[in-house]
Amino acid sequence: MxxxxxxxxxxxxxxxxxxxxxxxxxxxxxxxxxxxxxxxxxxxxxxxxxxxxxxxxxxxxxxxxxxxxxxxxxxYDDLDETDLAKIEGYIEALRQQKKDAERFKKEKK
Missing domain, CATH: 1.10.260.40 (lambda repressor-like DNA-binding domains)
Structure with a gap:
């Protein structure tokens, strides 16, 4: 292993x-x-x-x-650079959504 x-x-x-x-x-x-x-x-x-x-x-x-x-x-062995870039972009988009939601919560208070 x-x-x-x-x-x-x-x-x-x-x-x-x-x-x-x-x-x-x-x-x-x-x-x-x-x-x-x-x-x-x-x-x-x-x-x-x-x-x-x-x-x-x-x-x-x-x-x-x-x-x-x-x-x-x-x-990830069967993925090419384009596929990996898409995955990284998706992860970053999720992180940004989370940050935006947290900021929105704080602004609402």
């Missing part, structure tokens, strides 16, 4: 294994073994991964379904 989550996070950021391995200070082959669940990174590397992606260790280990922003993870 750890490896699958790690791969999803990396792909969401559009990073290669080589790029993320460099950030973590490990060889690409070592990093690859993490994604393939052949090897588990030590505590220091796990903390670096969690910090880099702004997720909890529980999230990395599949014990929590949401990241630190409270957003549930979805599999």
């Amino acid at each position: 750890f490896g699958e989550i790690l791969m999803r996070l990396r792909k969401q950021k559009k990073l290669t294994q080589e790029e993320l391995a460099s950030v973590l200070g490990v060889a690409r082959t070592t990093y690859s073994s993490y994604e393939q669940n052949r090897r588990m990174p030590d505590a220091e590397i796990q903390n670096k991964i969690a910090d880099y992606f702004n997720v909890s260790l529980d999230y990395l280990h599949g014990r929590q379904e949401k990241d630190n922003d409270g957003i549930a993870f979805f599999d």
Whole structure:
């Protein structure tokens, strides 16, 4: 499970294994073994991964379904850039609606 989550996070950021391995200070082959669940990174590397992606260790280990922003993870692999932009736009529109509703409530008082 750890490896699958790690791969999803990396792909969401559009990073290669080589790029993320460099950030973590490990060889690409070592990093690859993490994604393939052949090897588990030590505590220091796990903390670096969690910090880099702004997720909890529980999230990395599949014990929590949401990241630190409270957003549930979805599999975006089959979506293109246009689809992702639409999703981001929709999320922003929902946030704006919420802000507007709160402001309207305050103005009514």
